[in-house]
Amino acid sequence: MLEIENLTVEVSGKRILHNLNLTIAAGETHVLLGPNASGKTTLLMTIMGFPHYRVKQGRILFKGKDIGKLTIDERARLGIGIAFQRPPSIRGVKVRDIAKSCLQDRKGGKVVETIAAQLNITELLDREANLAFSGGEMKLSELFQLAVQKPDLILLDEPDSGVDLENITLVGKAINELLRASAGLIITHTAHILNYVTAQKGHMLFNGKLYSELEPKKLLATIQEYGYAKCAECPKCKNSD
Amino acid sequence: MMQKNLAQKAINKPSLLGEDINLGDYSPDTEESPYTPDPGKLASQEKQRMLNVGVTPDDMSQRAATFLQMDHSVIHSSTNQDGLELLSTTQALKEYDWLENYWWCAVGVDTDKFTAYTELQRNNGYFIRALPRTKVIQPVQACLYLAHDNLAQKIHNLIIAEEDSELHIITGCTTAPMIASGLHIGVTEIYVKRGAKVTYTMIHNWSPQTRVRPRTAIIIEKDGIFLSNYICMSPVHSLQMYPKARCIGENATVRFNNILVAPAGSTMDVGSRTQLEAKGCRAESISHTITTGGTIIARGYISGSAPGVKGHLECQGLILCERGTIHAVPELEGQISGVDLSHEAAIGKIAEEQLQYLMARGLTHAEATAVIVRGFLNVDIEGLPPQLSNEVKKAIESSEQGLF
Numbered sequence: 310m311l312e313i314e315n316l317t318v319e320v321s322g323k324r325i326l327h328n329l330n331l332t333i334a335a336g337e338t339h340v341l342l343g344p345n346a347s348g349k350t351t352l353l354m355t356i357m358g359f360p361h362y363r364v365k366q367g368r369i370l371f372k373g374k375d376i377g378k379l380t381i382d383e384r385a386r387l388g389i390g391i392a393f394q395r396p397p398s399i400r401g402v403k404v405r406d407i408a409k410s411c412l413q414d415r416k417g418g419k420v421v422e423t424i425a426a427q428l429n430i431t432e433l434l435d436r437e438a439n440l441a442f443s444g445g446e447m448k449l450s451e452l453f454q455l456a457v458q459k460p461d462l463i464l465l466d467e468p469d470s471g472v473d474l475e476n477i478t479l480v481g482k483a484i485n486e487l488l489r490a491s492a493g494l495i496i497t498h499t500a501h502i503l504n505y506v507t508a509q510k511g512h513m514l515f516n517g518k519l520y521s522e523l524e525p526k527k528l529l530a531t532i533q534e535y536g537y538a539k540c541a542e543c544p545k546c547k548n549s550d
Numbered sequence: 551m552m553q554k555n556l557a558q559k560a561i562n563k564p565s566l567l568g569e570d571i572n573l574g575d576y577s578p579d580t581e582e583s584p585y586t587p588d589p590g591k592l593a594s595q596e597k598q599r600m601l602n603v604g605v606t607p608d609d610m611s612q613r614a615a616t617f618l619q620m621d622h623s624v625i626h627s628s629t630n631q632d633g634l635e636l637l638s639t640t641q642a643l644k645e646y647d648w649l650e651n652y653w654w655c656a657v658g659v660d661t662d663k664f665t666a667y668t669e670l671q672r673n674n675g676y677f678i679r680a681l682p683r684t685k686v687i688q689p690v691q692a693c694l695y696l697a698h699d700n701l702a703q704k705i706h707n708l709i710i711a712e713e714d715s716e717l718h719i720i721t722g723c724t725t726a727p728m729i730a731s732g733l734h735i736g737v738t739e740i741y742v743k744r745g746a747k748v749t750y751t752m753i754h755n756w757s758p759q760t761r762v763r764p765r766t767a768i769i770i771e772k773d774g775i776f777l778s779n780y781i782c783m784s785p786v787h788s789l790q791m792y793p794k795a796r797c798i799g800e801n802a803t804v805r806f807n808n809i810l811v812a813p814a815g816s817t818m819d820v821g822s823r824t825q826l827e828a829k830g831c832r833a834e835s836i837s838h839t840i841t842t843g844g845t846i847i848a849r850g851y852i853s854g855s856a857p858g859v860k861g862h863l864e865c866q867g868l869i870l871c872e873r874g875t876i877h878a879v880p881e882l883e884g885q886i887s888g889v890d891l892s893h894e895a896a897i898g899k900i901a902e903e904q905l906q907y908l909m910a911r912g913l914t915h916a917e918a919t920a921v922i923v924r925g926f927l928n929v930d931i932e933g934l935p936p937q938l939s940n941e942v943k944k945a946i947e948s949s950e951q952g953l954f
Contacts, residue, residue: 357910385912393910397903400866401925410921411911437925458911 481505821849
């Protein structure tokens with residue numbers, strides 16, 4: 310589904326990711342751990358094609374196709390979807406308007422309303438996008454849009470941050486539902502989401518380099534025990550130069 | 551007589567704002583248009599132009615009253631509700647001698663050459679009055695239509711909402727489709743009495759060579775509410791209006807909401823000026839402006855001269871072209887301790903972050919731009935009855951189609 314080969318990325322002239330490799334097969338869910346400013350968001354934004362993130366080397370293949378030259382919207386239409394950590398608010402544009410746009414050429418019918426009801430966010434539909442949303446509302450609104458969009462690969466940037474205990478269950482269930490039909494790459498700080506989501510692989514980003522371990526919970530336990538830096542010293546799961 | 555004298559003295563007085571206009575360039579008179587009891591029988595192109603500005607000549611059942619003026623002639627005037635009066639101002643001046651207590655009392659007759667010209671050569675206008683405690687929930691619609699080329703239309707309107715009454719007015723001003731030039735002068739004096747509520751929605755749709763000079767003033771008494779929505783999204787040579795509201799009674803409330811789109815060749819100098827003169831008065835003035843090549847001057851002024859008044863100005867501007875001008879001129883004047891006045895203004899292009907957010911959902915750059923611009927213009931207009939609110943939305947949406 311997604312193959313990243315020797316990827317090096319710069320932001321504003323500063324190298325953030327170094328020669329990174331990652332493969333996500335169809336149906337797989339991967340978790341990405343790492344300290345602040347380690348480049349986790351950069352990786353997601355680069356996969357999505359945000360022009361601010363400059364690929365200096367390497368390539369990204371999606372469904373076997375090199376997507377390096379595709380714009381954000383072309384990648385979205387090819388089947389990549391993203392839930393932002395802090396989505397921008399847009400005055401006057403309702404969540405419903407965006408959701409309808411997410412349907413693209415598919416016939417919507419009542420899809421938008423049905424999915425909103427399942428996520429218990431019907432009242433969000435007529436609110437202006439992300440304006441004065443609580444943490445939970447913001448995350449659920451992002452997941453809702455993805456559920457309407459139905460991408461084949463979903464990129465989730467800290468879907469569990471800023472979500473209270475009640476909403477975390479809802480968020481977890483929503484992600485699980487999304488991952489039934491898609492491959493996924495989830496950034497998480499707290500790894501709360503692992504209580505709800507079954508992930509096949511875990512990775513750690515540290516100083517712009519990727520370290521991989523098969524079992525996400527094991528990786529998490531190791532980081533908790535030894536810390537990111539110590540974990541990065543271990544040669545076992547180094548996955549980039 | 552005194553007003554005529556003042557007018558004569560001011561007939562060459564240029565307006566403080568906007569390009570000067572030589573009144574002699576326009577013809578003062580034209581032929582009469584016939585009265586029509588059934589506006590549904592008007593020519594379809596005239597009806598379409600009226601529909602574009604929110605006036606429904608075919609179906610008046612959803613309207614409390616209808617007033618149509620073509621050039622200088624009142625071609626239709628009817629009401630469906632008790633307690634609501636609708637006449638031409640010419641007729642009202644004949645019937646009510648007390649009208650002099652209102653006539654030129656909110657707007658000064660010698661404000662500039664446009665008010666003076668209207669006094670000296672007036673061509674009708676509407677008189678709308680809601681009697682005390684009358685709630686007129688369906689909108690009253692008025693259309694001022696400029697049909698003949700190069701005509702100066704000089705209209706004087708008067709609106710009185712008596713104590714505890716409620717009025718919703720939609721007024722559409724437009725021209726015949728292809729007229730080469732024209733001058734529209736509309737003086738409107740609005741009196742909102744104690745506890746009354748007036749919503750005043752005005753949609754303009756001119757031709758590219760029309761010059762427009764409305765002169766509006768509103769006086770709001772204790773607990774009165776005046777909500778104005780002004781929409782102009784089509785070409786006009788020059789439009790200059792700066793309605794003035796005075797909140798003279800305690801807790802009087804006023805809100806101006808302007809939506810402007812200026813294409814290349816259009817100059818729109820539009821704002822609102824509010825004086826909060828009594829305790830607890832409230833004012834809000836919000837403008838959403840877009841230039842696609844034209845010039846917009848978005849003015850706002852709020853003064854507070856009584857304790858506990860609150861006022862907020864907001865100007866949001868988008869420049870959707872290489873060259874276009876939006877000039878925000880917000881002014882606040884506090885004259886006593888305990889006033890709370892604020893403003894915010896932002897002019898720029900669409901935020902890249904917003905565009906990219908929508909593109910990540912699969913929208914092209916152009917589609918994302920359209921969604922954001924629609925959102926920018928489709929501000930929720932509060933205070934209107936739902937049906938009128940829907941029609942205003944429709945009018946905005948139909949104008950938006952020309953934007954992309």
